[in-house]
Amino acid sequence: MNKSRKPSEAPEQTTDRLFATERRPEDFRFDASVARVFPDMIRRSVPGYTTVIPMIEVISEQYAQPATNCYDLGCSLGASTLAMRHGIANADCNLIGVDNSSAMIERCEHYIALDDSALPVTLRCEDILDTELSNASVTTLNFTLQFVDPEKRAGLLARIADATRPGGVLILSEKVRFESDDEQAIQTRLHHEFKRANGYSDLEISQKRTAIEQVLIPETLAAHKARLLSAGFDDVVVWYQCFNFVSMLAIKANQTTE
Incomplete structure (x- = not known):
């Protein structure tokens, strides 16, 4: 979505104090209160987020193809959308960001309008399970699939793979769990120490x-790889x-001629 007039300042951001006082247990939601503190929340909660985002720009630069669609599914406030926007060198690409939270999309619109890139961005407030996908060269699911019903994940990935052109990619970032209980305990403890720090x-x-344990359902790295290959991707690389946070590159092989 393009804005002819740019706002003068970014949306108000505050420090994440949502869980600092005793509160009644309820499932985590991406509502207006989360949207307001989201940049601070994700920076302090997800190790490596500040590495993943700039690398999405680099990967988009490498894999975006002329006259194709590039999708950021679960775009939230648009950090990965903006990274893709700056990495895509082809002016005839269509960049589409999708999120089912109206509070997130509203703030994302503001950040997109403030950005100085000329590449058009279309934002859609809808469920990514309903998004029409076609002619894709780069798709991003940046810590998004983990919030999708596990029984619906295979279908979503198959649709993404079907829509991806030869030579195209899916960037999939996820929180994972480990098959070993001992490793799971170690990695969880380290993650909690990261948050304390x-x-x-x-x-x-x-x-x-x-709040989040019934909403964010992690899976093993092996399960992710197997499903991506079953969906129709030809290779999966953990980069x-x-x-317990990983980012993968699922690659659709270039077609060869005999």
Whole structure:
């Protein structure tokens, strides 16, 4: 979505204190209160996020093809959308960001309008399970699939693979769980120490975990790889991991002629 007039300033951002006081347990939602603190929340909660985002720009530069569609599914406030926008060198590409949270899309529109890139961006407030996909060269699911019903993930990935052109890619970033209980315990402890180092209290860590555990359903890396290959991608490369957070590149092979 293009704006002819750019806003003079970015949306208000505040420090994430959503779980700093005792609160009634309820499932985590991407509502207006989360949207307001989301940049601070994700920076302090997801190790490597500040590495993943700039690399999405680099990967988009490498894989975006002329006259194709590029999708950011679950775009939230548009960090990965903007990274893709700056990485795509082809002016005839269509960049589409999708999120089912109206609060996220509203703020994302503002950030897109503030950005100085000329590549048009279309934002859609809809469920990514309903998004029509076609002629794709780069698609991003940046810590998004983990919030999709596990029984619907295979179908979504198959649709993405079917829509991806030869030589195209899916960037899939996820929180994962480990097959070994001992490794799971170690990685979880390290992740919690990461949060403490970023100023979260034990109460905040505990309450956030309670709120999100029925909403964010992680899977093993092996399960992700197997499903991506079954969906129709030809190769899966893990290019980043820190604790229980990983980012993968699922690649559609170039067609060869006999």
